[in-house]
Amino acid sequence: MPGKAFVFGDNIDTDLMVPGRYLTLSNPEELAAVCMAGVSEDFASRISRGDVFVAGSNFGCGSSREHAPVSIKAVGISCIIATSFGRIFYRNAINIGLPVLEAPIAAKSIREGDDVCVDMQSGTITNCTKDESYIFTPFPQFIMEIFRANGLSNFIKNQKTMCK
Amino acid sequence: MICPPFGPMNDKGVDKMGMTITEKILAKKIGANKVEPGELISAKLDVVLANDITAAGAIPEMEKMGYDKVFDSKKVIFVMDHFVPNSDRNAAKQCKVCRDFAREKDLENFYDVGEMGIEHVLLPEKGHVLPGDVIIGGDSHTCTYGALGAFSTGVGSTDLAAGMAKGELWFKVPASIKFIYEGQLPRFLSGKDLILYTIGKIGVDGALYKAIEFTGQVIEALSLDGRFTMCNMAVEAGAKNGIIAPDKKTDDYVKARAKRPYCFYQSDADSVYENVFNFDVSSLEPQVAVPHLPSNAKNVSEVTDVKLDQVVLGSCTNGRISDLREAASILRGQKVHPFVRTIIIPGSQEVYLQAISEGLIEIFIKAGAAVSTPTCGPCFGGHLGILAEGERCLSTTNRNFVGRMGHPKSEVYLAGPAVAAASAIKGRIANPSEIA
Numbered sequence: 001m002p003g004k005a006f007v008f009g010d011n012i013d014t015d016l017m018v019p020g021r022y023l024t025l026s027n028p029e030e031l032a033a034v035c036m037a038g039v040s041e042d043f044a045s046r047i048s049r050g051d052v053f054v055a056g057s058n059f060g061c062g063s064s065r066e067h068a069p070v071s072i073k074a075v076g077i078s079c080i081i082a083t084s085f086g087r088i089f090y091r092n093a094i095n096i097g098l099p100v101l102e103a104p105i106a107a108k109s110i111r112e113g114d115d116v117c118v119d120m121q122s123g124t125i126t127n128c129t130k131d132e133s134y135i136f137t138p139f140p141q142f143i144m145e146i147f148r149a150n151g152l153s154n155f156i157k158n159q160k161t162m163c164k
Numbered sequence: 165m166i167c168p169p170f171g172p173m174n175d176k177g178v179d180k181m182g183m184t185i186t187e188k189i190l191a192k193k194i195g196a197n198k199v200e201p202g203e204l205i206s207a208k209l210d211v212v213l214a215n216d217i218t219a220a221g222a223i224p225e226m227e228k229m230g231y232d233k234v235f236d237s238k239k240v241i242f243v244m245d246h247f248v249p250n251s252d253r254n255a256a257k258q259c260k261v262c263r264d265f266a267r268e269k270d271l272e273n274f275y276d277v278g279e280m281g282i283e284h285v286l287l288p289e290k291g292h293v294l295p296g297d298v299i300i301g302g303d304s305h306t307c308t309y310g311a312l313g314a315f316s317t318g319v320g321s322t323d324l325a326a327g328m329a330k331g332e333l334w335f336k337v338p339a340s341i342k343f344i345y346e347g348q349l350p351r352f353l354s355g356k357d358l359i360l361y362t363i364g365k366i367g368v369d370g371a372l373y374k375a376i377e378f379t380g381q382v383i384e385a386l387s388l389d390g391r392f393t394m395c396n397m398a399v400e401a402g403a404k405n406g407i408i409a410p411d412k413k414t415d416d417y418v419k420a421r422a423k424r425p426y427c428f429y430q431s432d433a434d435s436v437y438e439n440v441f442n443f444d445v446s447s448l449e450p451q452v453a454v455p456h457l458p459s460n461a462k463n464v465s466e467v468t469d470v471k472l473d474q475v476v477l478g479s480c481t482n483g484r485i486s487d488l489r490e491a492a493s494i495l496r497g498q499k500v501h502p503f504v505r506t507i508i509i510p511g512s513q514e515v516y517l518q519a520i521s522e523g524l525i526e527i528f529i530k531a532g533a534a535v536s537t538p539t540c541g542p543c544f545g546g547h548l549g550i551l552a553e554g555e556r557c558l559s560t561t562n563r564n565f566v567g568r569m570g571h572p573k574s575e576v577y578l579a580g581p582a583v584a585a586a587s588a589i590k591g592r593i594a595n596p597s598e599i600a
Contacts, residue, residue, distance in 0.1 A: 010369075011368050011369065011457060013563075013565045013566075015544075015545075015563070015565040015566070015567060015568050016565065016566060016567070019545060019567050020544040020545035020546050020568070021545055021546065021550075023217050023246070023247070023544070023546065024217075024247060024252070024254035024255050024257070024258050025254070026220060026221065026258070038565075038566060038567045038572060057369050057372075058368060058369035058372060058402060061368055061369065061402060062304065062563060062565060063304050063544070063563075064218065064302060064303055064304040064306075064318045064319060064320050065217065065218075065320070066218075066221055066320035066321040066322060067221075069320075084369065084372055086372075086402065087372065087373050087402065087404055088304055088318050088319060088320055088399075089320075091319065091320065091323060092319075092320035092321075092322065092323070095320065095322035095323060096322060151322065152322050152323075152326060153225045153226075153228040153229045153322055153325065154228065156229040156230070156326060156329075157228060157229050157230045160229070160230045161230070
């Protein structure tokens with residue numbers, strides 16, 4: 001199922017995703033409601049499950065708040081495509097099971113509202129609106145396993161259970 | 165303490181290429197003679213730090229992982245500093261999760277109201293972070309401890325939970341970028357001006373995923389406080405860590421505080437850098453980063469027409485005793501502008517007490533500033549100094565993102581303590597040379 005693209009520029013920081021005043025929230029549903037509140041308070045209401053975020057360089061720079069990727073995942077965003085990511089955000093997103101794809105050509109080519117599909121195994125992004133496709137380097141096996149477990153915490157728990 | 169040199173690089177002795185300080189620390193921690201940029205390693209952790217926001221996120225994740233205790237009750241350190249003293253009921257609830265956990269797990273190093281300081285001011289002071297350490301913290305400014313010659317980096321709550329549970333975390337060895345600062349730092353300039361200038365030159369993603377190494381005669385002459393400020397903001401250029409080679413100043417600082425052995429590493433002369441920048445800073449002006457990125461650095465003389473509603477002096481970037489001394493030297497006998505709410509926050513109880521004994525707090529209060537117990541509050545728009553629509557603040561903190569300190573249509577300008585003090589007096593951004 002393709003998702004609609006929301007397109008952002010460079011250096012979108014985590015304060016824009018979940019402003020500081022919301023950092024006492026912890027449950028994903030509450031965080032979903034304030035997703036991108038720093039851009040506009042009603043941003044979350046425009047997002048449908050399966051939509052994708054597309055951005056320029058350094059997406060998620062700034063604070064280490066995991067609330068940022070948690071909120072983006074909880075509101076229904078299926079993956080983020082960007083030229084590059086802030087490094088803490090990048091790890092956090094993987095750790096909570098939200099795919100973050102470094103794909104500069106896709107990031108440059110996809111426009112707001114384009115319908116986009118992602119194949120994680122082959123490393124292909126398809127833009128159904130423009131009839132284009134772009135490639136990215138697929139994740140190594142251990143990261144794919146984190147995604148399959150829906151995050152690092154479940155992954156570690158599963159590993160621990162297996163070792164018993 | 166100088167550590168034993170690295171052995172032959174490999175059996176054949178072919179690979180003689182030198183290593184950076186960051187590479188040496190990581191290699192030593194995994195028991196290897198060499199690591200290379202890009203290599204994935206799993207390193208043992210000397211310190212795992214969390215604050216009231218990130219600990220509260222990590223605690224349920226650690227439970228989800230199936231762990232009911234931390235790997236070492238000495239090495240997992242909690243500091244309640246963000247929404248503390250509790251700003252509202254949600255903050256109180258969040259902190260209670262951390263407080264209950266800390267007591268239940270017998271964390272030896274749990275810092276709460278009365279004892280706590282801003283985490284990155286507090287940990288070096290207490291001797292918890294030492295040269296040669298590998299440290300993670302649930303806070304992006306954990307890179308501060310690179311000023312002591314440690315590898316130290318920020319993580320989110322899930323990595324934090326894994327670190328708390330297992331005392332180990334995977335890293336990709338970062339490539340290094342070297343900055344060499346030559347000349348003599350002019351009066352009123354500090355580590356803050358150097359780092360704002362640097363981020364201005366390379367951009368907020370100029371060191372993405374990299375280690376930044378600060379070197380040169382200016383760094384050698386810089387106080388530990390100034391070095392903390394510089395490494396603190398390495399993350400604002402996207403860096404994984406900032407680092408400064410330890411020297412006699414470092415040793416003087418840590419030997420009085422350390423309760424365990426520590427190790428000094430130096431980069432080899434032939435170590436490999438992805439990029440090297442040379443700056444002569446002898447004629448540098450005080451720097452101000454204008455909204456809405458820390459990389460928007462300008463000479464203070466370009467922005468002296470900007471009127472202000474608030475000045476904040478403090479934070480993990482500039483809440484140390486040298487910062488307060490610098491501000492007090494300008495505020496002594498002066499009054500802050502009647503329209504400028506001036507908030508001064510010592511970074512720790514030790515800094516606060518020292519400032520009292522030196523008479524700095526009296527200078528601030530007589531000048532019309534408010535002095536607060538340590539907290540991160542205003543820096544991240546949490547509490548204690550939130551801005552209304554259209555308001556402008558000049559702050560010695562580290563981020564001037566949209567809405568960082570309050571309303572999305574408020575503005576934050578970043579600068580060092582001297583510019584902050586002078587601006588508080590003038591009611592607009594001011595060059596300290598206008599006052600003193």
